[in-house]
Amino acid sequence: MGQDSSPPTGPDFTQGIPLAGIADDGVLAGHVGDEAALLVARDGDLFAVAATCTHYGGPLAEGLVVGETIRCPWHHACFNLRTGRPHAPALNDLKRWRVEVRDGRAFAREELPEHRAPELAAPALPASIVVVGGGAAGNAAIETLRREGYQGPITLISADAALPCDRPNLSKDYLAGSAPPEWIPLRSADFYVDRRIDVRLRTRVTVIDPARKSLTLDDGSQLEYGALLLATGASPVRLAIPGTDQPHVHVLRTLADADALIARLDTAKRCVIVGASFIGLEAAASLSTRGIEVHVVAPDKRPMERVLGAAIGDAVKALHEAHGVIFHLETTLTAIHPDRVTLSTGADLAADLVVTGIGVRPDIALAEAAGLATDRGVLVDACFETSAPGIFAAGDIARWPDARSGDNIRVEHWAVAERQGTAAARNMLGRRERFAAIPFFWSQHYDVVINYVGHAERWDRIEIDGDPAAHDCTVTYWRQDTRLAVATIGRDRASLDAEAAFESALSA
Template sequence: MATFVIAGAGLAGAKAAQALREEGFDGEIVLIGAEAERPYERPPLSKDYLNGRSERDKIYVHPPEWYADNDVDLRLGRRVTRIEPGHHLVRLSDGSRQPYDKLLLATGAVPRRLPGPGYYLRTVQDSDALKERFAAGAKVLVVGASWIGLETAAAARTAGCEVTVVEPEPTALNRALGPELGDLFARLHARKGVHLRFGTAAAEITDTGVRLSSGERLTADLVVVGIGAAPEIWLARDAGLDVGQGILTDAALRTSHPDVFAAGDVAEHFHPVYGRRVRVEHWANALHGGPAAAKSMLGQDVTYDPIPYFYTDQYELGMEFSGDVEGYDEIVYRGDPDKLEFITYWLRAGRVVAGMNVNTWDVVDDIQTLIRSGAVVDQKELPTG
C-alpha cells in the first residue's frame, strides 16, 4: 500500500488530502502540521474573523471528525525538519521518521520580521491577540501598506482604535497595483481617519512604538507588521531540490525530484499562460493548487494554469483582482472610482493582463477569459459589470 505524505496542514495540504480520497486513492495519507490547530483558512484572520463578524468554527477547512472518517493521519504540533528524497523519508521535529512514496510540500510562508517586539498576523492565535487589543481601543501602528497591513488597519479603525500606517513606498499597494490604484486605497483609509506616513520606513520596533529610518520615533500601544512573507523553502533547498523565489516546479507542480511535489504559497510553478514561473501567495492558489498537486501525485495529466486571483474587504469596499500587472502600459476604467463602484483593466500592448472589480460582481470569469485569450481588445467593448 502506497503512503503519501503532505508536509503542511494549511488549506493547500488539507485540500490535497481531500482530493486524494475523492480521486480514489486508498493508500495511507499522513498530513503533518506545525500548528496545534487542525487545518484552517487564513483570509478570515484579517477580515471577518478579526472584525468579529465570523465565528471561529467557520475558519476550518473540515469538521474535526473528517480526518478520522476519511482515514487521514493528521499529525499536529510537529513539523518536517528534513527531507531525504533518495531514501523517500522525512524526519519530524518529535524525532520520528516517516517513509513516503510521494511527498507534497505545502509548508506555506512565514511573515518577514523587523527587529523588536511587534505583532504579526499569520495564525489564528495572532488574530485572537489582535482582536483582544483592538477591542480595548489601542493606539495601533501598522508597518506596511500591504494587503494584510491595510486589512488590519481597517479592522483596527472599525473597532475604534487610533491607527497610523507607515510605508516606504509613495502610496499604498504601490507594487501590487501601481500608484494610481494604490492611491485610491490610500484615500479610502484617509477618509476613515487613518494617519498615513508614506515614503518612510520603520527601522526598529521599540517598547513604545517604532523608530523610523529618519530617526523619528512614533509611539503606539502596539505595532503590527505587514511587510510581506517569505516562502518556507529551506527544507527543499537542504534536500537538494531546485529553488528560486519558491520551490521550483513544472506545470504539474512536480519538483526537480519526480516523487516530490509542491503547492500553495511555497511553490513557484511554471504557468503556461505567462510562459514563466510564478509564485502566488493568495487563498485561491492554495484552494486549487492542493487538489491539482494531489491529482499529479496520482499520475493524472495535470496542467495547473489558473489566472492569479485574490480579494479584499476594507470598510465598505469589496474587491476582486485577477491577473498580474507586471509590465502594464495603460489603465482603463469602467464605472465610477469616486463612488467605489467600478472595474479597472490593466493593459499591455492593447491586451488585458489584469482586472480589478470593486463593489461590482459576477464579472471575474469575463475578466479572466480576456486575460487568458491574450487578444488585443476594443476598449469600448470591455465589460462594465
C-alpha cells in the same frame, strides 16, 4: 457564513415550470420547498442547484455560467452543474435536485446524493501520501485525494497548533470581531478522522531523503512516503530594528497570531501598522472598525501601487482615511519602544500595539536541503512535480510555468494555493494534468472589495473604466498588446467575465 435566511421567492420548482418559460442557456431563480434554488438550462439539459455558494453564501444567480459550471460573483468559487463538485475557494459540494420533464413542464423535487468517485485501483497509485503544510494547498490536497477515490494512507504534517483554518478571514471579519471562532476552521477534527487522514499538528519535518522516500520529524521519528507534497507556505518578514521582540509587536499569519493580537485589543487604544500591504491594510480596517486609532507607516508613495497601480492606490488610501486611518508614507520605522515607535524622520508616534505586515518569504529551506531545484521558490513543472520524482510542491512555495505568459511565476494568494493543492493531488494520482487556472484574489476593506484576476508583475499601460474613487471601476493591466490582469471594484460580474475570457484565450 453570509447565508441569507429570508424566505425564498420565485416559482416553486416542485410544482413544475413550463418549459416555454425557461430561456435557452438561461438561469431561473426560484425554490425547492423552502430552499432557494436555481434552474439552469445548458445545451439542452436542465440542472436544479442551490442558489447560494457553499463558500460564503454568495448569490449564484448573480454569477456566471460557463460550460457546465456556475461561478460565484463574490470569490469566484465554481461548481459543476452535473455533479455539484466545487472549485476553490469553495470546499463543499453544491446541492442538486433531480429534474424531471413531464407534459411540457420541468419539476425538481428529489435531492441528488453527493457525487462520489469510484475507488481507484491500488497498483498504479502511491502506497502512501504525505503532505507537509496545513495551509490552503495542503488541506485542498488531502481533501482532493479522498474525493478522487484514493484509499491509501494520508498523513498531514503541520507546524501549526490549529487545524487548517480560513486564513483570509483572519485579517478581515475575524479580526474585526464579526466572525465567530467557529467559522474559522475549514473542517472539524471529526472530518479528518472520518476520512482516515492522519493529522499531526505542532510537528515539523527536519529532513527529506528523496532516495529513500522518507522523512525525519522533529521528534526524531521517521516516516516513509509513496508520494510527497510540500506545501510549507510562507513566513512573515520580520523587521530588523530594535524592539521587535516586545510583547505588543505582532505579525498576522496564523490563527495563533490572530488570537494573540485579539487578546490585546481590550486595552489597546492606538495601533501602528507597519506596511501598506493587503494584510496590513485589511488589519487596519478591522482594527479601525473596533474603535482603535490606527496609523499606517510605509515606505511607499501610496498603498498597493506596486500591485494595483496609482488610481486604486489613491482610492484605497482615501477610503481608509475616511474611516479615520492616518498614513505616514515614504517613511519607515527605526525603533519600537514600549509605548511608541520612532520613524525615519525622527518623529515619534504613540503606540501600545504594533502590527507588521511587510510581506512574506516562501519556506523553502526544507526543499533546498533535500536538493530540490529552487529559484525564489521551489521549481515545479506544469503538473507541480519538483526536480525529484515523486515529490510535488504547491501553494506559496511553488514557482510554476504560467500557461499564459510562459514565465515561471509564484503567487501568494489563498484561492491559487487551494487550486494548486487540488491539481497536485490529482497529479500525484497519475493524472498528469497541466495547471492552467487563472490566478485570482480578493481584498476587503470595510465594505469595499477588490477582485483581481490574472497576473501582472509589471505592465506598461493601465486602462480604467469607471471611477476607483467611487468604488466602481474595471482596471486592466497591459504589457504591449497583451492583457495581463483585471482588477474590479463594485463590478463582480465583470471580474467573472474577465476570468472566463482569460480561460477562453488559453483554450483557443
